[in-house]
Amino acid sequence: MPETFRKIYDALSPALMFEFVYRRNHAALVSYSISVLAVCACLLFGQWPASEEAAGRHYGSIFFGMILIYMILVVTVISTAHASLSIAGEKEKKTLTLLRLSGLTPAEIIFSKAAVSLCFIVFLLLPTLPLALVCPFLGGISFSGVSQGLSILAVMTVFFVSGGLLISILFKKNYTCISFAAAFLIFIHFGFFVLDDLINYRLETYNYSRVETRYFSIFSPVEMWGKFFSSIREPFSYHRGSYRRDYFLDLSCGESAAIYSAAAAVMFFSSVKIFERYLKWRED
Amino acid sequence: MIEIKNLYKYYGSLMAVNNLNLSIEKGEIFGFIGPNGAGKSTTIKILSTLLNPSAGLCKINGINVVDDPYSVRRILGYMPDLFGLYEELKVCEYLDFFAACHKIPYRDRAAIINDILELTDLTIKKDSPVGGLSRGMKQRLCLAKTLIHDPLVLVLDEPASGLDPRGRVEMRMLLNELRKMGKTIFVSSHILTELADFCTSVGIIEGGRLVVSGRIEDVVKSQGVSRHIKIKVLDNLELCENILKSMPEISNIESAVLEKLFTFEMRADDQALADLLRHMITSGVPVVSFYDKGGNLEDIFMKVTKGQVS
Numbered sequence: 001m002p003e004t005f006r007k008i009y010d011a012l013s014p015a016l017m018f019e020f021v022y023r024r025n026h027a028a029l030v031s032y033s034i035s036v037l038a039v040c041a042c043l044l045f046g047q048w049p050a051s052e053e054a055a056g057r058h059y060g061s062i063f064f065g066m067i068l069i070y071m072i073l074v075v076t077v078i079s080t081a082h083a084s085l086s087i088a089g090e091k092e093k094k095t096l097t098l099l100r101l102s103g104l105t106p107a108e109i110i111f112s113k114a115a116v117s118l119c120f121i122v123f124l125l126l127p128t129l130p131l132a133l134v135c136p137f138l139g140g141i142s143f144s145g146v147s148q149g150l151s152i153l154a155v156m157t158v159f160f161v162s163g164g165l166l167i168s169i170l171f172k173k174n175y176t177c178i179s180f181a182a183a184f185l186i187f188i189h190f191g192f193f194v195l196d197d198l199i200n201y202r203l204e205t206y207n208y209s210r211v212e213t214r215y216f217s218i219f220s221p222v223e224m225w226g227k228f229f230s231s232i233r234e235p236f237s238y239h240r241g242s243y244r245r246d247y248f249l250d251l252s253c254g255e256s257a258a259i260y261s262a263a264a265a266v267m268f269f270s271s272v273k274i275f276e277r278y279l280k281w282r283e284d
Numbered sequence: 285m286i287e288i289k290n291l292y293k294y295y296g297s298l299m300a301v302n303n304l305n306l307s308i309e310k311g312e313i314f315g316f317i318g319p320n321g322a323g324k325s326t327t328i329k330i331l332s333t334l335l336n337p338s339a340g341l342c343k344i345n346g347i348n349v350v351d352d353p354y355s356v357r358r359i360l361g362y363m364p365d366l367f368g369l370y371e372e373l374k375v376c377e378y379l380d381f382f383a384a385c386h387k388i389p390y391r392d393r394a395a396i397i398n399d400i401l402e403l404t405d406l407t408i409k410k411d412s413p414v415g416g417l418s419r420g421m422k423q424r425l426c427l428a429k430t431l432i433h434d435p436l437v438l439v440l441d442e443p444a445s446g447l448d449p450r451g452r453v454e455m456r457m458l459l460n461e462l463r464k465m466g467k468t469i470f471v472s473s474h475i476l477t478e479l480a481d482f483c484t485s486v487g488i489i490e491g492g493r494l495v496v497s498g499r500i501e502d503v504v505k506s507q508g509v510s511r512h513i514k515i516k517v518l519d520n521l522e523l524c525e526n527i528l529k530s531m532p533e534i535s536n537i538e539s540a541v542l543e544k545l546f547t548f549e550m551r552a553d554d555q556a557l558a559d560l561l562r563h564m565i566t567s568g569v570p571v572v573s574f575y576d577k578g579g580n581l582e583d584i585f586m587k588v589t590k591g592q593v594s
């Protein structure tokens with residue numbers, strides 16, 4: 001077992017070493033983390049129950065919701081952007097040729113890049129973690145609720161990192177990659193809603209019955225997080241409006257997370273395959 | 285060590301390499317010469333498993349570059365003509381990173397890196413950031429990176445471009461040193477004089493086609509290019525000049541009376557040169573020095589190439 005660990009570490013070490021030991025971005029990372037910590041602390045104290053009576057009002061769940069929204073934003077934007085620039089950056093710097101000849105296999109390069117992006121996100125979110133763990137003591141949410149939220153977040157991180165890596169492999173320039181990463185995020189979050197609206201419009205169901213059927217939008221992270229939030233925060237009203245929504249396929253947030261992890265695995269392995277072909281013969 | 289057979293490479297309809305055949309023995313320094321756009325870089329990229337040949341066979345140490353690129357990469361050091369660097373790293377970190385990529389164990393790395401820094405004369409820059417190096421130093425750093433996994437074959441694409449005259453001389457000495465260590469070196473250039481005096485064999489490529497190749501002496505002989513000879517005498521200049529003028533193989537005699545120097549071109553092999561020297565001495569010409577500047581690669585180059593690009 002230790003031998004396997006050593007092998008994995010040896011495979012990852014060049015990339016990790018490169019990113020965290022040699023590239024001197026600690027200063028930015030540390031100052032960023034501290035500022036995040038400060039903002040969250042201010043929020044926490046702003047929300048802290050002033051009296052016994054107020055303590056009964058589930059401040060824990062409200063506060064966890066706020067932290068989680070912040071974490072979701074960071075994960076969504078930064079992990080996709082970071083991963084989508086990882087290999088494209090090497091292409092642009094012309095250092096991919098050196099990496100190719102360096103004896104690293106394509107799979108190793110991708111694994112290391114993914115590990116670097118994941119570590120980066122973990123570093124960014126590290127200061128908010130203790131704050132999230134304080135929430136159960138404030139009431140309104142249990143430890144299992146917090147851990148469920150964080151594990152869904154972890155799945156989403158992996159999903160966005162794989163998406164970013166795939167984009168990074170498919171396109172050559174940083175600029176293209178970051179544009180496609182933005183397009184990917186927008187599509188994943190809102191594209192399914194537009195699709196459903198189009199379908200409902202074509203079928204004209206809404207006009208007769210004032211019932212809107214949701215086909216694909218259940219796959220959007222927005223929907224998944226909405227379900228999670230409504231499960232931890234009672235007053236949060238999710239079904240609003242003058243018409244009803246029917247779900248063609250109803251998934252709990254856990255099931256959605258499972259789908260996301262499967263999608264992440266598919267994207268990851270397809271990017272390994274594409275990268276292997278790309279690295280074998282690049283016509284440049 | 286390096287074997288290329290009937291190699292073709294097309295870029296769309298453009299034929300960049302046209303039926304190239306080469307065979308290079310172990311321990312040779314092969315100079316690959318050609319004008320801009322001749323197909324040197326293309327051939328080198330195919331050799332170093334970066335480009336797919338359209339047709340033909342390339343073998344390095346008996347391994348086919350198409351079938352098993354990973355094994356080839358393990359024994360081959362390729363230095364690109366245009367290369368990228370991680371500017372924010374320090375020189376020793378840069379090398380350490382690539383040593384790690386080559387799976388060199390941590391405890392061996394420091395020693396290897398120190399050796400290589402010494403070899404490439406970068407020891408004083410060990411702790412400076414790569415981005416702050418001069419062009420020539422970057423070039424040497426790239427060469428250092430190429431050497432880090434102790435490759436058997438070195439493929440260098442214009443390693444001396446961007447070096448000052450001193451840097452060129454040092455690069456030459458470095459390559460000679462590497463050759464003594466038993467490495468086979470494939471080096472491309474379009475500056476002939478740079479290669480002439482240390483390559484053991486050359487190939488001249490033009491428009492994707494190999495025009496001549498072989499050991500330098502053989503190439504000089506087969507092309508029938510005259511050798512440039514320089515003679516310095518003590519006195520008796522007239523006698524010397526008469527001897528030279530009497531030989532039909534000798535042309536373009538130039539004499540510098542003050543320095544007592546004669547330079548001339550001669551189409552001859554080594555035996556004829558020795559005969560000439562003996563003849564002069566027996567006739568009473570006090571020869572101070574007799575110097576063969578060698579087959580002039582430049583002449584061969586000008587003779588065999590026509591200035592066309594594919």
Ligand SMILES: Nc1ncnc2c1ncn2[C@@H]1O[C@H](COP(=O)(O)OP(=O)(O)OP(=O)(O)O)[C@@H](O)[C@H]1O
Pocket residue numbers: 283284295298300318319320321322323324325326327365474593594
């Ligand atoms: N990626 C490419 N796509 C299309 N044509 C290319 C490509 N790379 C090279 N060529 C063409 O192939 C021919 C040979 O190019 P190559 O780079 O091998 O020349 P070279 O001998 O290295 O020249 P130089 O001395 O300038 O480095 C040129 O005509 C060039 O235009």
Ligand SMILES: [Mg+2]
Pocket residue numbers: 324325326365441
């Ligand atoms: Mg070139």
